[in-house]
Every structure is written in structure tokens, then in C-alpha cells.
Amino acid sequence: MKTIDCRGLNCPEPVIRTKEALKKHDSLLVIVDNKPAAENVARMAKNSGCRVEKLQEQDNFKLKLEAFGTGSPEDKAGSERSRSYLITSETLGEGPRELGELLLTGFLKTLKEVEPLPEALLFMNEGVKLVTVNDSAAEIIRELPREIEILVCGTCLDYFELTENLKAGRVSNMYEILDTITQTSCVKI
Amino acid sequence: MGPAELAKILDSLDFTSNDKNLMVGLESGDDAIVYRLNSEQALIQTVDFFTPIVDDPYLFGQISAANSLSDVYAMGGEPFLAMNIVCFPDSLDKKILRDILQGGLDKAQEAGITISGGHTVEDEEPKYGLSVSGLVHPDKVVPNSGARAGDKLILTKPLGTGIITTAFKAGLLEQSPEHPAIANMLQLNSRAAELFDRYSISACTDITGFGLAGHLLEMLKASGRGCRIQADNLPYFAEVPELSAEGIVPGGLYRNRETFSDQVKLTGVSQEFIKDLLFDPQTSGGLLISLPEEEAQDFLREFNDDRHRGYPVGEVVEGDSIVLE
Numbered sequence: 001m002k003t004i005d006c007r008g009l010n011c012p013e014p015v016i017r018t019k020e021a022l023k024k025h026d027s028l029l030v031i032v033d034n035k036p037a038a039e040n041v042a043r044m045a046k047n048s049g050c051r052v053e054k055l056q057e058q059d060n061f062k063l064k065l066e067a068f069g070t071g072s073p074e075d076k077a078g079s080e081r082s083r084s085y086l087i088t089s090e091t092l093g094e095g096p097r098e099l100g101e102l103l104l105t106g107f108l109k110t111l112k113e114v115e116p117l118p119e120a121l122l123f124m125n126e127g128v129k130l131v132t133v134n135d136s137a138a139e140i141i142r143e144l145p146r147e148i149e150i151l152v153c154g155t156c157l158d159y160f161e162l163t164e165n166l167k168a169g170r171v172s173n174m175y176e177i178l179d180t181i182t183q184t185s186c187v188k189i
Numbered sequence: 190m191g192p193a194e195l196a197k198i199l200d201s202l203d204f205t206s207n208d209k210n211l212m213v214g215l216e217s218g219d220d221a222i223v224y225r226l227n228s229e230q231a232l233i234q235t236v237d238f239f240t241p242i243v244d245d246p247y248l249f250g251q252i253s254a255a256n257s258l259s260d261v262y263a264m265g266g267e268p269f270l271a272m273n274i275v276c277f278p279d280s281l282d283k284k285i286l287r288d289i290l291q292g293g294l295d296k297a298q299e300a301g302i303t304i305s306g307g308h309t310v311e312d313e314e315p316k317y318g319l320s321v322s323g324l325v326h327p328d329k330v331v332p333n334s335g336a337r338a339g340d341k342l343i344l345t346k347p348l349g350t351g352i353i354t355t356a357f358k359a360g361l362l363e364q365s366p367e368h369p370a371i372a373n374m375l376q377l378n379s380r381a382a383e384l385f386d387r388y389s390i391s392a393c394t395d396i397t398g399f400g401l402a403g404h405l406l407e408m409l410k411a412s413g414r415g416c417r418i419q420a421d422n423l424p425y426f427a428e429v430p431e432l433s434a435e436g437i438v439p440g441g442l443y444r445n446r447e448t449f450s451d452q453v454k455l456t457g458v459s460q461e462f463i464k465d466l467l468f469d470p471q472t473s474g475g476l477l478i479s480l481p482e483e484e485a486q487d488f489l490r491e492f493n494d495d496r497h498r499g500y501p502v503g504e505v506v507e508g509d510s511i512v513l514e
Contacts, residue, residue: 012359015436036443040436043461047434149459170457 007033015040027066082119084184087127108140120149128156131168138167191444221260231327235260238274238318242354243364246285250292252374253317256473261323262382263395265331268323273307276316334411336392340505341485346373346475347424348466351439352432370426374473381476396474402449402467415508420458424500433462441470453511
């Protein structure tokens, strides 16, 4: 793997060099010696469609970057559109409620482990309870990586009289939610 | 140096003074010190200097001078005298130094003040700024400690100069004096200060190296209050969202974030660049003015013209943190 050594360089130089190198290489190992440089390189790489793995986070920071779409054609097709999830109830699936709640909690906890991160979670209908009165779920959702946008249906909050109880995400509207569904590959949970 | 490191050092030193004429000292983290000379006059004293943030020495001189003068305006005062502070390497063409000083001189003239003398030290990297003296009536000092619950917060320049100047350094943006970030850094904060007399300004600070969050928190802490900031109302330069996503972000922003983020509640704000705006270190940034809600509209109407624009960004509330909503 091609290594880019950016030790001794200050922002934005590491970002510029990494970006240049990504034009020629699909995977890179980037070494920087300060945290801002590590954060900036990771930020740029994620936003230009790379998988970012932090290999070392002390003294020197080592980041492994892998561009998507370098594997099979299916991978490439899948990576072209970011994902979003539409969540409309407090349970995953329609079986026993207890199992459904357990599965949904598991789903939310696992989200951050799966790369690439989804672009957005959309909460509608009973789903808005997960970001309001359901404390444990709201906690998990609030802890999700900041890159994931959390959109909560305002009409639904009003209906359940939960607008004041919003604990995660931000109030959105049908226009924005529909736009996200259209722009991303959206899966209903 | 990051704000946390500096605070640690300052905390270990005893700067307390028994001098009753020292009206504003170090304790409240204010922009400048204010010293009562007599019943009619108080002296405002401040100093600031830094390394070039644009390549053009004349522009740099002007921006740095505007930045140094800002602390006086933030206290509600009027500057009248300044001295140059210069660091300059022997190896560089002396014309560069001349242009820097010319920039400072022209900005001082615009502010209606005299620069007389100064001090130069040889250093590897150029640095320039001013030590500025200003005057204010002792009853009209605007400290950063008077913000009251219910006040509106008005910011007088867009945010993002730290991110934009990082892009300048990388050669990603052209450093033209017409670029809105440069035009804003060049602009004196005098216009807002001139209006202070006619409004019940409860607190004011200027936004510089510690970013909006850092300087706002100083104001809130000194006032014993909290605030709500509307993310949608935060003004920024057009390129900021894209540069933020590209990682063209200054190290100072991360230092500010590390220091201040535990006092900032981000309710439902998920866009990275909006969070960046809070922590981006500003050069020659705007004033942040706290004034009664019923006066805010009139102030804005009077302040806004084709070169100036004020942005209502939030409200002061009971509490002790910044809530970004």
C-alpha cells in the first residue's frame, strides 16, 4: 500500500497531499503527527467516498484510506448512492413486541459499526417515540456518529404531543424527508 | 497556544489588583483593560499581533490593525493612539515590512487615530499588530459581563475566516481584497460602537481567536447567563460548507472545540460545518452585542447598510451554556 508521510506538516498540507495521492491510488496509508491533521484527512477522505480506518492514535496518527468502488462492479453501484433508513415504529418487524424492540435496539447500536455510515435516519409515525419518550433508544441515537443526519417528522411529533420531548435529531418536514428518500437509497425498517 | 493551556498558566498567577481605578481587569476575560483616569474619562488599553494570514503585506497590515482596534470598540470606546509591534526576519525584503506598516497606517487613519512609534524584533516569521489606547466615559463602558436573560444577540460579521484563510494558505481560493472574508476582516468595528450610545447595550465582545463559542462563553460566564443560538441564523462565507467537508480546517478550530464543546449543547444540529462555525478561530471578527429584545430591530435597521450587516443569532437565557438549536 502506498504510504504518505505527512509528519512535520501543518494543516492544510496533509489534506492537500492526501487528496492528490487519492487521485492515483485507491488505498493509502497516511501518517500525520497531530490530531487536527488526522481529523482533517479523515474528514476529507470520508466525504470523498473513502473508508477510513484509524490504525494508530498515539504519537503519530496512522490512517488507512480505501476508496469505494475499487472492488466488484456491484460494490461500485452500491456505493454511488448513500443510504438512509425510514423508521416508522418502535419495533423492528411485526412479531412479538418485546422481540421487535430488542431487534430495533440492536439495529440502532450496530449502525455505527457498518461502513459506510448511512446519510440519514428518518423518524415518522410511532417511530418518533424513539427520539422522545423512549429514553434508552434516544440515548443510543444521540450517541450515533455526527455524520448521520437524524430527521424527525414534525407533524408526527405534534400528533403525539412530543415536540417538547425531542432528545435526539432535529424537527423536519415532509418536503425534506421526501427529498432524502429520493436522493438516497432508502430502506424502511 | 490553545485557550485551555493559556487559562491554566494565567490561573497560576496572581493578577488581582487593589487599584480601585482599574475598572475592567483580567478576571472576566474581557477584551481590554479599562482604567478610570477621572470622573469623565477612562483609558482602554489593548494589544494584539499575529503572523500573516494573507500573502499581500499591505492587506495583512490593514487587517491586523483593524483586529487590534476592535477590542477598544468592543468596550464601547473610541481609540485615539496606537504603537506598532513588529517581528521581522533580516532575510526578507524590507519593502514587505514597509507595505505592512503602510497598511497599519492607512487603517489607523481610517479610524481617525495616530500611530506613533513602536518596537521591532528580529524573528523567523513576520508578525504585526498594534498596541491601542482608547477613551470611554467611565459610565459608558460596555463590559462583557452585563448580558441579561431576554437579550437578543447580534453578530456584526459572518463567521468562517479561520477556514477561509486556511484555504488561502493552501492556494484553494484567490486572496482578493474583494473576497467577502477579506473585505470583512478589513472592516473596522467602529460603526457598531458608534451606535452604542443610543441603545441600552448590556454586553459586547469581539469574536477573535477563541471563536464564537469561546468568546460567547466568556461573556455568558461573566454575566452568569446562558444562551440559545439558532443554527439557521449563523452567517458564514459561501465556501465554508465545502471547505469544511474537505478538511480545510485550521488546527485552532479543533483546539477551541476540545476546550469549549462540553459547554455547548448541539440539539439536533447535525451538519458538520455548522458546528465548525462555533469553534472557527476568527481574525478581525465581528462584535457580538447583547441588547434588549425591543431595541434589536431598531439597532439592526440603523446599523445595516450596503457595507454593514448585523445578524440576530440568538437570545440570552438563564443557564450557563450555549444551546445550538
